[in-house]
Amino acid sequence: MKHELFSNMQKQMAPSPEVRAELSAKLAQPVKERPKAWKKYGAIAACAALTVALCGASVAKDLDGWRAFVSRFMQTRPDAVYREDASADWGIVAAPFGPDSQAPHLHSYMIVEDLTGYVQENTTTATSGEGGEGGDRDMGMTPEDLTSAMLDVGYTQGEVDEYQSIGYQMTWAKWWKFVGEQRNSEGEDPFDLEDLKLFSQKELYVSTGALPAPNTGDLPNRDDAPSGALPDGAYIGDVPVQEGAEDYQLLMAHFNGTYPDWYGGAYLDGSGRLVVQLVEDKDPGDKSLELQVLDWTDDGHVIFSSCKYSLAHLKGLMDQLNALPDKDMKCGDVMAGWGIDEEANRIELTLTQVYDPILSILAELDPDDDAICVQIGQRASVDSTVKEGEDPAVHHVMPGGATVPDDEDLIAEEPRYDGAHYDVQDLPQQKGPAFAVDPAPVEDANTASYNPGT
Amino acid sequence: MEALPLRAGGEMDTIIDRYQNTVYGLALARTGSRADADDVFQEVFLAYFQSGKTFRDEEHRKAWLLRTTINQSRRVTSSSWWQRTVPLSEREDVPVQFRDPEENEVWTALQSLAEDYRLPLYLFYFQELSTQEIAKALAIRPGAVRMRLTRGREQLRKILKGAYFDET
Numbered sequence: 001m002k003h004e005l006f007s008n009m010q011k012q013m014a015p016s017p018e019v020r021a022e023l024s025a026k027l028a029q030p031v032k033e034r035p036k037a038w039k040k041y042g043a044i045a046a047c048a049a050l051t052v053a054l055c056g057a058s059v060a061k062d063l064d065g066w067r068a069f070v071s072r073f074m075q076t077r078p079d080a081v082y083r084e085d086a087s088a089d090w091g092i093v094a095a096p097f098g099p100d101s102q103a104p105h106l107h108s109y110m111i112v113e114d115l116t117g118y119v120q121e122n123t124t125t126a127t128s129g130e131g132g133e134g135g136d137r138d139m140g141m142t143p144e145d146l147t148s149a150m151l152d153v154g155y156t157q158g159e160v161d162e163y164q165s166i167g168y169q170m171t172w173a174k175w176w177k178f179v180g181e182q183r184n185s186e187g188e189d190p191f192d193l194e195d196l197k198l199f200s201q202k203e204l205y206v207s208t209g210a211l212p213a214p215n216t217g218d219l220p221n222r223d224d225a226p227s228g229a230l231p232d233g234a235y236i237g238d239v240p241v242q243e244g245a246e247d248y249q250l251l252m253a254h255f256n257g258t259y260p261d262w263y264g265g266a267y268l269d270g271s272g273r274l275v276v277q278l279v280e281d282k283d284p285g286d287k288s289l290e291l292q293v294l295d296w297t298d299d300g301h302v303i304f305s306s307c308k309y310s311l312a313h314l315k316g317l318m319d320q321l322n323a324l325p326d327k328d329m330k331c332g333d334v335m336a337g338w339g340i341d342e343e344a345n346r347i348e349l350t351l352t353q354v355y356d357p358i359l360s361i362l363a364e365l366d367p368d369d370d371a372i373c374v375q376i377g378q379r380a381s382v383d384s385t386v387k388e389g390e391d392p393a394v395h396h397v398m399p400g401g402a403t404v405p406d407d408e409d410l411i412a413e414e415p416r417y418d419g420a421h422y423d424v425q426d427l428p429q430q431k432g433p434a435f436a437v438d439p440a441p442v443e444d445a446n447t448a449s450y451n452p453g454t
Numbered sequence: 455m456e457a458l459p460l461r462a463g464g465e466m467d468t469i470i471d472r473y474q475n476t477v478y479g480l481a482l483a484r485t486g487s488r489a490d491a492d493d494v495f496q497e498v499f500l501a502y503f504q505s506g507k508t509f510r511d512e513e514h515r516k517a518w519l520l521r522t523t524i525n526q527s528r529r530v531t532s533s534s535w536w537q538r539t540v541p542l543s544e545r546e547d548v549p550v551q552f553r554d555p556e557e558n559e560v561w562t563a564l565q566s567l568a569e570d571y572r573l574p575l576y577l578f579y580f581q582e583l584s585t586q587e588i589a590k591a592l593a594i595r596p597g598a599v600r601m602r603l604t605r606g607r608e609q610l611r612k613i614l615k616g617a618y619f620d621e622t
Contacts (some may be wrong), residue, residue, distance in 0.1 A: 002618055003558065005556065005557065005618070006579050006580050007558065007559065008553075009552055009555070009557050009560070009580065010475060010479055010580045010581070011475070012552055012553065012557075013475060013478055013479035013482050013580075014474060014478055014479075015478045015491075015492060015495050016492070019495060019496065020470070020474070023470070023495070023496045023498065023499055023500070024467075026496065026500060027499070027500065027503055161492055286514075286517065286518060286521060286590075287590070287593040288514075288517060288590040290593065291589060291590060291593075294595070295595075295596075305582055327538050348536045
């Protein structure tokens with residue numbers, strides 16, 4: 001290689017003094033505002049209008065179902081006001097429940113939950129959950145709602161009872177998602193109970209971030225079962241979810257417990273792919289971080305997304321929240337559960353009641369008002385502090401009646417694959433915790449954010 | 455090397471002195487024309503000045519400049535005006551002239567390659583970047599860079615009939 005030749009050539013590849021002087025003159029001038037691309041904005045606006053029109057047509061098809069839902073909702077919530085006005089956030093204006101219903105909203109993320117409903121679980125695992133289904137607006141279905149909705153689409157009372165016995169907490173958004181998917185499917189009987197069970201299990205995986213349970217026997221052995229269904233009812237889970245989990249573990253191995261400032265978290269999307277959040281304070285044209293992550297995950301199927309806060313920042317806030325109960329007993333009393341939702345790139349904190357001093361502290365911790373999402377609800381566990389008559393906040397029961405196992409259990413108990421088949425026979429002996437149904441847990445083991453001291 | 459402020463906009467003369475050959479050379483390799491390289495050179499540093507970016511370190515700044523140079527060069531050479539009115543064969547300033555005939559021969563051979571091979575070779579041999587750095591600048595994977603270097607070397611070996619571009 002001729003270093004000298006290349007070096008000489010490189011020296012000759014320099015701008016002329018005139019060009020350099022011209023640049024200096026331009027730099028000395030005041031910065032001109034770039035002309036606005038009105039044509040581009042016009043085209044975007046036209047596309048948006050077209051999309052809205054198409055969505056409107058699609059929504060109109062489900063209008064009958066929506067009205068049926070509204071009438072049922074109004075029966076259970078007589079204090080709610082319904083306006084048939086599409087611009088009014090689906091038309092329902094619901095008054096909050098409970099003794100604190102007249103309290104002013106001191107935090108813009110404050111959501112007053114139905115006291116007879118369930119508090120959404122906070123997780124510190126790789127995902128949260130509503131999968132773009134409307135997030136905070138998604139309401140849990142009461143057993144009566146679910147019964148009525150299932151009967152409406154053609155399920156028998158026996159099927160309804162069987163599904164109810166599973167204990168999966170269906171929400172309205174997920175229900176309409178299921179109905180939409182089934183109506184668009186090509187099967188002869190779109191509302192089959194097994195399809196509903198399958199859908200519920202998948203949603204549970206996505207919402208908890210848990211890997212599919214190996215060999216639970218929960219899913220029937222069906223010809224159209226997804227990949228991973230084994231004979232004799234054994235189930236090893238969706239392969240894509242496992243791939244995403246492997247990518248996640250590779251990524252974590254490189255971080256080694258210390259997260260860089262550009263890393264905003266990661267989660268598995270609905271198809272099981274790993275989505276890595278990059279803090280948006282970076283040049284969009286700079287793909288170095290994406291390439292770095294791809295290198296770390298051995299060119300895995302990773303999707304990138306941008307977010308505002310780094311995981312390190314959120315963990316710092318978590319540390320301060322963790323210290324709060326020790327500093328102020330009253331704060332500790334009202335803090336029911338908190339944890340990082342990496343998908344939403346924020347901390348979710350559940351309070352048992354509105355308590356102004358803690359809201360003031362939160363306002364200081366989160367001046368932009370978007371890093372900590374505060375909800376009012378019940379404690380996420382069954383313990384001595386739960387009032388009599390209260391329903392436990394989270395039912396972690398998978399279709400089939402087994403409790404949802406911890407992530408660690410699942411990873412540790414992954415069935416061995418020798419290239420030809422999975423070793424599923426040894427699993428029942430190995431996997432005690434995943435099948436153990438704890439009749440009265442002292443604390444909710446799946447709520448990693450739960451603080452037993454509160 | 456003197457430490458420079460990591461926020462764009464300050465110490466512009468020093469920044470330009472340090473990176474002008476990097477930016478101009480890459481623009482020249484990409485466009486094949488001094489006139490276009492002049493434009494790209496000015497656009498890149500104006501964009502840098504106006505960006506207000508804060509860089510993590512010097513390597514980040516260099517990667518940003520390389521990436522912006524490639525983008526600006528692409529904008530220049532893909533504009534309809536450039537394509538319609540300035541056919542490559544009729545450009546007055548083509549080819550770029552060097553002092554030594556051997557240098558002109560190497561440059562002409564390099565310019566005869568497709569862009570996919572030309573830029574990695576230029577960045578590797580002339581700017582002496584690593585394959586990782588080239589991968590970042592071109593937004594491709596390091597494996598792809600190595601592959602393009604190998605194929606580009608093969609083609610140059612046939613054209614130049616000499617060991618100008620070896621693998622060490």
